[in-house]
Amino acid sequence: MLIDNNKCFACGRDNTEGLKLEFSYPENGDKALTTFTPAAKYQGWEDILHGGIIITLLDEVMAKAAVCKGFQVVTGEITAKLKNPARIAETLRCEGRVDVVKKKVVYASGTVYKEDGTIVAQATAKMFII
Secondary structure, three states: OOOOOOOOOOOOOOOOOOOOOOOEOOOOOOOEEEEEOOOHHHEOOOOEEOHHHHHHHHHHHHHHHHHHOOOOEEEEEEEEEEOOOOEOOOOEEEEEEEEEEEOOEEEEEEEEEEOOOOEEEEEEEEEEEO
């Protein structure tokens, strides 16, 4: 059993260095949604959000989609394509969804968008049900 002590880097309210993501779930419960506006401390190149933070956003939104479906998961594999840079202070919209569940594995996908709809990154993941 996984225990949430509220210190997750991505969503933990008690993690002073974390992203503090908050999630919503549409009424039909088929995806998880969040937004994130990066501060300068998350940059890679000047004024550009670090790619590792983008991957973190994707990982978390896909995991939350699995949680929304009633699964406790840990990520076993993630494949991401970074398509466009995101700027510091630019609000990003993130969506994750469960595509298929087979035995003890959740297959999920996620996308990070700029406010104008441009895709920043897309990912797929295999998440193991605990």
